Amino acid sequence: MNPEFQLLDTIERYISGEMTPDERVNFEQLRKTNPDVDQMVVEHTLLIHQLDSLDKNKKLKRVLNNVHIDLAQKGLIQSPKLSGKAKVVYLFNRYKRTTAIAASIAGITALAFSALVWSVSPSKPVKEIKELSREINVLKNHNRQQDKEINNVKNKMVAPPVAYKTGGTGFLIDTKGYLVTNAHIIEGANNIVVQKTNGQDMHARVVFMDEERDLAILKIDDEDFKMPASIPYSIKRSSADIAESVYTLGFPRNDVVYGEGYLAAKTGYNGDTLTCQIAIAANPGNSGGPVLNRNGEVIGVLSAKQTSAEGVVFATQSKYIYHALDALQKDSTYLNIKIPAASTLKGLDRMQQVKKIADYVYMVKGS
Amino acid sequence: MKPETQETLLLEGLAKSDSKAIETIYKENYNLVQSLIVNNSGTTDDAKDIFQEAIVVLYEKVKSGGFELNCQLKTYIYSVSRRLWLKKLAQQQSRFPLSDHHEDLSIVVEDDIEEHEQRDMEFKTMDQAIQQIGEPCKSLLEAFYMQKKTMQEIAYNFGYTNADNAKTQKYKCLTRLKKLFFTQYKNDSL
The missing domain is CATH 1.10.10 (Arc Repressor Mutant, subunit A)
Incomplete structure (x- = not known):
């Protein structure tokens, strides 16, 4: 540090009382004999005091404003409440700086991160695992869709129909409309709808997502959703046994499709302990479907298949549904979710079971 | 609790920008100041500004130390607000006589302002x-x-x-x- 700054530093320590008594006496002596130093001390004290008071003044004004709005909202003072648009404008003005800063930081981080990922990732990744989400062909209908939209704008009538890009399967775990599916199906989706066989679209929102285990919990938020009395199947806590016969229901096309097979291994791809391996015929769209055993207990959630071999399919083990729920229920609003404890399907033949289950399996679409 | 000690506590709270204390001061004084200003060609927004400025004046006074309240807190805030509003009206060059029903509440606060x-x-x-x-x-x-x-x-x-x-x-x-x-x-x- 240059001598001038050194002096400033000394003055600052003097003002803040960090000096030892000896040092202090010496410094005060210097102040008395050297008017320049004395002048600097005075100026510095004033400056620091000004900075501090300015900050306190600003803080006080913020508190005053918050108190005013708070009391006006509660009706404790007679000031008109901010409502509707005024409130939005107020909140916008209040947070626009924070938001702008946050947004630009997020933007920069995202750019930097993607540049980093781009630079370190191999140019052509070999993908052996294929996620089973179904690409619904949008391009084919593109022109027709555009014409339709132009017509819509012309007539200023209904909102344009949403084109769904991904599709999969999900199944209810609670009668209030909570549904389990794969995270990859709804990843990046702004708009999620679920649909029963020949039923209508119902809106759903994501309440939980665990990309590592590829699990997501959705909640159907639609007035058309009718709560069923109970759910026939249960979710198994322990892992299933090898060679156990299993079946699944899913929506590889617009109708529910049944598939059957057996548990091939207790672990998944490359020994992954989160999943298990199943030998079953599955297609894109089966993703997120329940894998059930002969007692009507869900033992897994179908998630991926190995592209290099036919009939090798992986499912997330059902115990992770409980883990997901535990994580979700840290937020007390979800404490009322209850996973069905016992299967009522035990002893029924397969046809009867499927008939009962089909009503609780939904097609999940995201856009 | 005696009213003086309660007011002293409020002022201590204000010196620390404590929102509880500010809330209490606000609840007890705002409506009076607002009616003064709204009845004298001001808007509710003016009332908010003037009242908050009066609180800042009070805050600075308390912070500078040695502030002794020789009248009720209400009287002080009212007088400062009144004075501030008069000044603002004078700046806008509208010389309405200030009608206020609490003439006795006013004390001299010019120096503070x-x-x-x-x-x-x-x-x-x-x-x-x-x-x-x-x-x-x-x-x-x-x-x-x-x-x-x-x-x-x-x-x-x-x-x-x-x-x-x-x-x-x-x-x-x-x-x-x-x-x-x-x-x-x-x-x-x-």
Whole structure:
């Protein structure tokens, strides 16, 4: 540090009382004999005091404003409440700086991160695992869709129909409309709808997502959703046994499709302990479907298949549904979710079971 | 609790910008000030501004130490607000006689308001000076002198290799701020 700054530093320590008594006496002596130093001390004290008071003044004004709005909202003072648009404008003005800063930081981080990922990732990744989400062909209908939209704008009538890009399967775990599916199906989706066989679209929102285990919990938020009395199947806590016969229901096309097979291994791809391996015929769209055993207990959630071999399919083990729920229920609003404890399907033949289950399996679409 | 001690507690709270104390002061005094201003060609927004400024005056008074309330808190706030509003009306050159039904509430507060105006001007000068020094000086000084971060934290956050480098930068910035502030400050006082 240059001598001038050194002096400033000394003055600052003097003002803040960090000096030892000896040092202090010496410094005060210097102040008395050297008017320049004395002048600097005075100026510095004033400056620091000004900075501090300015900050306190600003803080006080913020508190005053918050108190005013708070009391006006509660009706404790007679000031008109901010409502509707005024409130939005107020909140916008209040947070626009924070938001702008946050947004630009997020933007920069995202750019930097993607540049980093781009630079370190191999140019052509070999993908052996294929996620089973179904690409619904949008391009084919593109022109027709555009014409339709132009017509819509012309007539200023209904909102344009949403084109769904991904599709999969999900199944209810609670009668209030909570549904389990794969995270990859709804990843990046702004708009999620679920649909029963020949039923209508119902809106759903994501309440939980665990990309590592590829699990997501959705909640159907639609007035058309009718709560069923109970759910026939249960979710198994322990892992299933090898060679156990299993079946699944899913929506590889617009109708529910049944598939059957057996548990091939207790672990998944490359020994992954989160999943298990199943030998079953599955297609894109089966993703997120329940894998059930002969007692009507869900033992897994179908998630991926190995592209290099036919009939090798992986499912997330059902115990992770409980883990997901535990994580979700840290937020007390979800404490009322209850996973069905016992299967009522035990002893029924397969046809009867499927008939009962089909009503609780939904097609999940995201856009 | 005796009313005086309660008011002393409120003032102590105000000195710390404690929102509970401010809320109490607000609840007990705002409506009166608002009716004064709304009945004298002001809007509710004016009322809010004037009332908050009056609270700032009170805050500065308490902070400067040795403030003894020789009247009720209500009377003080009312008088300051009234005075501030009269000044504002005078600036707008509308000379309506101020109708107020609490004539007896008014006490002399001119000195306090003058001090407040002086301080307010200084704040404006400082604020301008801080805006003028630009980044990263502005953030650096704010972090140290306002948010009271340590030099280590600042060095880390601003990407200086060590606390000493950050310190040098801080004093560079402070010297610039000082120059800007005192030039303006002396001009203002002339």
